[in-house]
Amino acid sequence: MAKRPTTPPPVPAADAPRPARKSGRPTSAKPPRPRAAKAAAAEQPAPAAAPGPAPEPPQSTEPSPGPAFAFPGEEQRQMIETLSLNLAKAAMTAQSAIAEAALAQADRPAALSPDPFNVGPAMTQVMTGLASRPDKLFAAQADLFNRYMDLWASTTRRAAGEEVSAPPSKDKRFKDPAWSENPMFDVMRQSYLATADWMNGLVSSVEDIDPRTKRRAEFFTKLLTDAFSPSNFLASNPVALKALAETNGESLVKGMQNFAADMERGAGKLKISQADYGRFEVGVNVATAPGQVVWRDELFELIQFDPATDKQRATPLLIFPPWINKFYILDLQPENSMIRWLSSQGFTVFVCSWVNPDVDKAGYGFDDYLQKGIYRAVEKALEQSRADHINTVGYCIGGTLMGAALAHMAEHGDDRVTANTFFAAQHDFAEAGDLLLFTDDHWLNEIEQQMDAAGGVLPGAAMADTFNALRANDLIWSFFVSNYLMGKDPPAFDLLFWNADQTRMPKKLHMDYLRSMYGQNALSQGQFEIGGIHADLSKIRIPLYFQASREDHIAPMNSVYRSARAFRNADVTLTLAGSGHIAGVVNPPSAKKYQHWINPALPDTLGEWQAGAEEHPGSWWNHWAEWLHARSGDWIPARDPNKGPLPAIEPAPGSYVKVKS
Structure with a gap:
């Protein structure tokens, strides 16, 4: 009986899956399927192709596994990588600027007073005045509650598909349509405005205290509520977020570069640029009358x-x-x-x-x-x-x-x-x-010490900071948002160039x-x-x-x-x-x-x-x-x-x- 000739095992194709590596864990793999039939079929010569239509492929009886996971295309992958790199770059730029500012300020004397404008005693008198009128305070709390209830009611109706028209805001901080078109940002905007208006109104309603003390409390309450506007934060500003997405994070990188440059210009203190100072020169394109x-x-x-x-x-x-x-x-x-x-x-x-x-x-x-x-x-x-x-x-x-x-x-x-x-x-x-x-005895003593520390003169930046505080939204926060959150260059504005040229x-x-x-x-x-x-x-x-x-x-x-x-x-x-x-x-x-x-x-x-x-x-x-x-x-x-x-x-x-x- 003649021996059956043997056939060497087939060489795997280059793209065939390799056998899995052995691991130390016990496996519950199924027993291998018999391969005799496949080997026998491989040894038989292929039949000649018959004329006529090609046969349909056999129908699988196993259920379809469903659509495969859609991996991002090359373009989207590059966008994600660019955004990630830009966010990291922006964070590193900001951290570096803050670290350098801390070093620059380390050798300077600490602030002369933790409360140079004497706000603490003013707010204490306001709170005492409110506490002495619990009925008025209760009415104010009820008013705030009603404002929130009205806001949530309109928000619920809008979420249900009802057309709800909110009165347009005259506040320049929220003029972009994104603040009202997006329900989340609209609620954020309206709740902030309601709370800020309520808080400022509550302080203004206090009676039986010194008028100048009351005005000091009103002024600094307004400064505080202005500072906490959602427009001043990247995560709650839809316009800044839109710029971030459209530029793949480049707007934030530019913003943090602007931030770092202003920190350096202020020698460790943030000195917000209000104009493109390099565009003007006294005697060249301003102050040119012969x-x-x-x-x-x-x-x-x-x-x-x-x-x-x-x-x-x-x-x-x-x-x-x-x-x-x-x-x-x-x-x-x-x-x-x-x-x-x-x-x-x-x-x-x-x-x-x-x-x-x-x-x-x-x-x-x-x-x-x-x-x-x-x-x-x-x-x-x-x-x-x-x-x-x-x-x-x-x-x-x-x-x-x-x-x-x-x-x-x-x-x-x-x-x-x-x-x-x-x-x-x-x-x-x-x-x-x-x-x-800014002219009560407490602050005057403070500013006198500041001038003594400067050798007997008031630095120009000190008065600039005071004037800016009088119009914080226009002269501080609008530039904070534009320069840092949006990454825009300061405007080439001659008046603001002059405004920063203090004496x-x-x-x-x-x-x-x-x-x-x-x-x-x-x-x-x-x-x-x-x-x-x-x-x-x-x-x-x-x-x-x-x-x-x-x-x-x-x-x-x-x-x-x-x-x-x-x-x-x-x-x-x-x-x-x-x-x-x-x-x-x-x-x-x-x-x-x-x-x-x-x-x-x-x-x-x-x-x-x-x-x-x-x-x-x-x-x-x-x-x-x-x-x-x-x-x-x-x-x-x-x-x-x-x-x-x-x-x-x-x-x-x-x-x-x-x-x-």
Whole structure:
């Protein structure tokens, strides 16, 4: 019997599954299926293919395992990897910036006080007042409960498919449609607004406590509720989350890079960028009105600007800006430059550009700014223009000093100033707004120690932080969201560039200002001592033009109105402009923005004045120019700053304005 020939085992295909590795665990694998039939079939020759249609494949009797798991495609996989890497990069950037900030702050002295604004005692009095009226507190809690119930009822109806229309929010933080289109974010938005409104209202309802204490509690409660807005957090901001998804996390990476850059710029303290500071340069694309520095001393540079007309008024105009800022707010761009506009109207324009004081000026006070500032600038402007009289302008704190200087001049029979204009200037501080909250004894002692630590000057950033806090949503949180959560570049905005270009202030001058004006309201009461006299505003009898702004949060319109009435023996004209402390002043007629109100009378209250005022569209500048022309003498040949008695030192805007704090 012949032996059956043997066939070597087939070689597995390259993509055939390999046998599983043995493990130490017992297995419950099924016994192998017999392979004899397969081997026999493999040995038989394949039958010849018969003509005709191909046979259908055999139908399986086993149940289908269902659709296989859908792995992400290559594009989605790359997106997920990019998002993960960007999130990690953003986290590392933020952690590195915070770590460097901690190191930068490690060698600095700790904060002078854990509660520099004395909020704790104010809130204690508020809570005591609420506790003394349990019925009122219970009613407030019931009100909040009802607000939540109304919100949940409308949310439930919306979830059931019912059309529920919520009133549109006027709050700029929630203007994006994503806040209302998505039910989850809509509930978050509405619950926040309800709670914040309730909390602020509860504090405002407290009775029988000191009004200034109550206002301090209200102010800082508003700061707190603003800070906890869901728009300020990435996880609860649908607009930021949308940007995160659309850019695969690049928006957050850019945001954290912006955050790190601001931490570095603030030397370990977050200094939020409000503008693209690299886009502007003083003397290059801001502060470009042509002119010459014709006088310079230790306190100011006197700039005379080039004429824009063949004829000019005989009486020149000298502007005293606030020393808390730089003068080029009046000369940002050619199209909104008040200085250029005044020159085009035929006025000889001088500006006092204050020095950015360092520690060597720590002992300078109001007497120095009166004698070495106001008097010397008037003297040099008259000498340069060969005039006998001059008109002046005082802006903000420069106007406060100018009011005291006019009283000093009246006391000594000095009539060189024939008319004066005040922009957003206060002299009666009884209703000076929220800045009064920063002038109680507790805070004044705190800020005095801060200036001592800085060598006798107030750092420019300190005042910037205070002004920003007055409008936190606009000047802090909007940039926090845009720069860091959205990863956007700060805008190229000339006004915000100027706003960040702060100056230092001498300790003596600033403390006198805060204590005498805000603390004691001494100027309006004839108790402010300057130049060896007590300034008496009632002795001023020259024409005065007051400009106030309806939405001014630094020099509130009611405070400016009270100040105008404090000059009770002067010929006072008051105009109320639309907008705020800056845009209300810097509003050229060509812009055709806002409006202004005029009333020749000056009744007891601002409300009475407004009731009788006539509204006019656009800028108030033309009305002021008419007033100024009537008090500026005859027309004479235009004055060239290069041909005056004082030699030109250097072109405008000079050197002092370029000194950084």
